Amino acid sequence: xxxxxxxxxxxxxxxxxxxxxxxxxxxxxxxxxxxxxxxxxxxxxxxxxxxxxxxxxxxxxxxxxxxxxxxxxxxxxxxxxxxxxxxxxxxxxxxxxxxxxxxxxxxxxxxxxxxxxxxxxxxxxxxxxxxxxxxxxxxxxxxxxxxxxxxxxxxxxxxxxxxxxxxxxxxxxxxxxxxxxxxxxxxxxxxxxxxxxxxxxxxxxxxxxxxxxxxxxxxxxxxxxxxxxxxxxxxxxxxxxxxxxxxxxxxxxxxxxxxxxxxxxxxxxxxxxxxxxxxxxxxxxxxxxxxxxxxxxxxxxxxxxxxxxxxxxxxxxxxxxxxxxxxxxxxxxxxxxxxxxxxxxxxxxxxxxxxxxxxxxxxxxxxxxxxxxxxxxxxxxxxxxxxxxxxxxxxxxxxxxxx
Ligand SMILES: Cc1cc2nc3c(=O)[nH]c(=O)nc-3n(C[C@H](O)[C@H](O)[C@H](O)COP(=O)(O)OP(=O)(O)OC[C@H]3O[C@@H](n4cnc5c(N)ncnc54)[C@H](O)[C@@H]3O)c2cc1C
Numbered sequence: 001x002x003x004x005x006x007x008x009x010x011x012x013x014x015x016x017x018x019x020x021x022x023x024x025x026x027x028x029x030x031x032x033x034x035x036x037x038x039x040x041x042x043x044x045x046x047x048x049x050x051x052x053x054x055x056x057x058x059x060x061x062x063x064x065x066x067x068x069x070x071x072x073x074x075x076x077x078x079x080x081x082x083x084x085x086x087x088x089x090x091x092x093x094x095x096x097x098x099x100x101x102x103x104x105x106x107x108x109x110x111x112x113x114x115x116x117x118x119x120x121x122x123x124x125x126x127x128x129x130x131x132x133x134x135x136x137x138x139x140x141x142x143x144x145x146x147x148x149x150x151x152x153x154x155x156x157x158x159x160x161x162x163x164x165x166x167x168x169x170x171x172x173x174x175x176x177x178x179x180x181x182x183x184x185x186x187x188x189x190x191x192x193x194x195x196x197x198x199x200x201x202x203x204x205x206x207x208x209x210x211x212x213x214x215x216x217x218x219x220x221x222x223x224x225x226x227x228x229x230x231x232x233x234x235x236x237x238x239x240x241x242x243x244x245x246x247x248x249x250x251x252x253x254x255x256x257x258x259x260x261x262x263x264x265x266x267x268x269x270x271x272x273x274x275x276x277x278x279x280x281x282x283x284x285x286x287x288x289x290x291x292x293x294x295x296x297x298x299x300x301x302x303x304x305x306x307x308x309x310x311x312x313x314x315x316x317x318x319x320x321x322x323x324x325x326x327x328x329x330x331x332x333x334x335x336x337x338x339x340x341x342x343x344x345x346x347x348x349x350x351x352x353x354x355x356x357x358x359x360x361x362x363x364x365x366x367x368x369x370x371x372x373x374x375x376x377x378x379x380x381x382x383x384x385x386x387x388x389x390x391x392x393x394x395x396x397x398x399x400x401x402x403x
Pocket of ligand 1: 125126127128129131133134135136160161162163164206209214378381382383384385386387388391403
């Protein structure tokens, strides 16, 4: 049996191609879009033109046999800039939720609309969180009621912190159909473009990833065709019947999918951490104090050694989890959560140390590590906070119902 961490020639080519785009197009635009705090449509368009923002690229990289296809793309893009990268790749998270749980017809009809065309790219949003339901997904209040007479779902509620919320062409919304069943009574719904009743609420001004749009999504008597429940109504009804009979079913499937997409978020964090590490390393090899390069002081060199070690360790955990997910290996110690946890805390640590190495310069907006530091913090919060990752891991490794 062979063991290799070498990327295939095809994947190496993809990595270098994405890196070039990140270095030539994304990085130079990062400060401007961070300051403007707006969705960088011209850059999304540029990404669409070169084929980097496309359904085909996502499909190809998801299918990559090592499992590292999307991981490599995400690390390079977030190395360029986290805010712009999320504006470009945030659609991937909505698309992944549909790809994982949708019927083939739903995937075929809606994923292309999430991306739009080369001339008119679109974005998509995945809306789960609510003001009263962040970590506690079971507390979701948004309701979906089935109207037999018209074969339609009627949705009401308020979603919050939705990436691309309100500006998306397609929204995937998690709602409760049978509130008494908690997460097991929930389903996701596809809201087509320009559906009456869906509107954007408050747009949030943020600490970091400011080029990525985050907003409330308000649903008031939103009516959608019956077929737009993700996975289909028949399957949902069967699942609910099983739950009511007390059989093990449902809910857990969605959580398992989540666990499997977490390495991708880890890869984003690794990209930001690596960018800050590289910037600090180069700076330390240039800046002189006391007549020598500051990198020549052990106090600085040791920081760089720790930063590099932690970036590489985080990447290895991300690679392992992604490889396991792609190759059908069961996560026994919540390896997906582990990768996301370590990578996101690494990004916070490394960007903090990078500012320290740049001293006063690091604290100003003249240097990119200040932005990277603000950007890094989101990774310990979204897609499950660090505490929630520890909870998932704790349960997996002890078998106890830790709260
Ligand atoms: C920029 C941004 C983009 C986002 N994008 C999306 C998106 O596209 N779609 C979407 O649905 N959501 C999105 N979110 C929401 C995000 O997933 C939530 O913020 C996150 O899940 C945490 O929920 P919360 O903010 O309500 O925090 P809370 O759940 O209120 O948690 C507050 C604190 O309590 C801790 N805590 C909570 N429960 C426990 C527990 N059981 N044990 C220990 N500690 C606990 C948390 O770890 C945290 O430190 C986004 C958020 C942000 C900021």
